[in-house]
Amino acid sequence: MYSSVSDETLNQIALILGGEEGVEIIDILREVEEITVEELVEKTEIQINIVRKILYSFYNHSIVTSRRFRDKETGWFIFQWSLQSRLIEAYITGMKQKILKKLQSRLEFERQHEFYHCDNPTCPNVTFEDAMDTVFHCPVCGEPMKPIDNESAVIFLERKIEKIEGELKG
Ligand SMILES: [Zn+2]
Numbered sequence: 001m002y003s004s005v006s007d008e009t010l011n012q013i014a015l016i017l018g019g020e021e022g023v024e025i026i027d028i029l030r031e032v033e034e035i036t037v038e039e040l041v042e043k044t045e046i047q048i049n050i051v052r053k054i055l056y057s058f059y060n061h062s063i064v065t066s067r068r069f070r071d072k073e074t075g076w077f078i079f080q081w082s083l084q085s086r087l088i089e090a091y092i093t094g095m096k097q098k099i100l101k102k103l104q105s106r107l108e109f110e111r112q113h114e115f116y117h118c119d120n121p122t123c124p125n126v127t128f129e130d131a132m133d134t135v136f137h138c139p140v141c142g143e144p145m146k147p148i149d150n151e152s153a154v155i156f157l158e159r160k161i162e163k164i165e166g167e168l169k170g
Contacts, residue, residue, distance in 0.1 A: 005089060005092060007030075009092065010026060010063075011023050011026065013061070013063065013091075013092075013095075014026040014058075014063075017054070017057045017058060017061060017063070018054035018057060018058065021044070021046050021050060021051075021054060022054050022057075022058070024044050024046065025040060025044065025046070025051065025054055025055070025058075026058075026063075026083075028040060028043050028044065029064065029081065029082065029083045030083065032082075033082060034067065034080035034081065034082045035080065035081055035082070036078055036079065036080060036081070037051055037052055037055065037079065037081070040055075040081075055081055061091055062084060062090060062091045063083070063084065063091060064081050064082060064083055064084055065081070065082055065083075065084040066079045066080065066081050066082075067079070067080045067082070068080075093168065096164055096167060096168055097168065099164060100161065100164045100165065100168070103157055103160055103161050103164070104161060106157055107154065107157040107158065107161065110150050110153050110154050110157060111154060113127045113128060113129075114127070114128040114147060115127060115128070115147070115148050115150050116128065116131040116136060116145040116146065116147055116148065117138075117145055117146065117148045118137075118138035118140075118141055118143040118144065118145045118146075119143070119146070120138065120140075120141050120143060122140075123138050123140045123141055123143075124140065125148065125150070126138070126139060126145060128147075131145055
């Protein structure tokens with residue numbers, strides 16, 4: 001049922017959104033069809049407020065879905081949580097589209113600017129416009145800067161963009 005998204009991809013997203021505890025929760029959601037917050041707490045021994053927080057974060061990112069029903073004995077509402085496989089695909093596609101947009105605007109920026117650098121590996125590249133402000137001296141270390149070739153950065157970005165575009169086309 002979850003074959004459309006690899007375990008590794010899902011774990012990466014769980015880690016970003018919920019840390020190690022997020023991965024633990026995802027591992028359990030993979031094994032069950034539905035589960036309550038209380039059952040998750042019992043299985044993971046993670047504090048209930050943290051389990052709730054992580055579930056809501058997953059929910060906001062379309063990774064899990066919840067179903068509400070009424071407990072026959074107490075009459076209270078209970079929420080059952082489960083992995084949402086179709087929405088996961090949508091989420092990952094959306095994430096890739098966002099990354100693609102960032103890479104495209106970075107590529108445009110690299111193509112439209114000349115860059116200067118001081119040769120100190122820990123110092124940043126500076127645009128021609130900003131380099132003029134400091135009379136071509138590094139804003140970090142103060143050493144004189146020389147124009148640099150950003151061709152390798154452009155090629156790197158072009159390759160990444162091509163790869164993601166290919167993935168999105170499927
Ligand atoms: Zn420098």
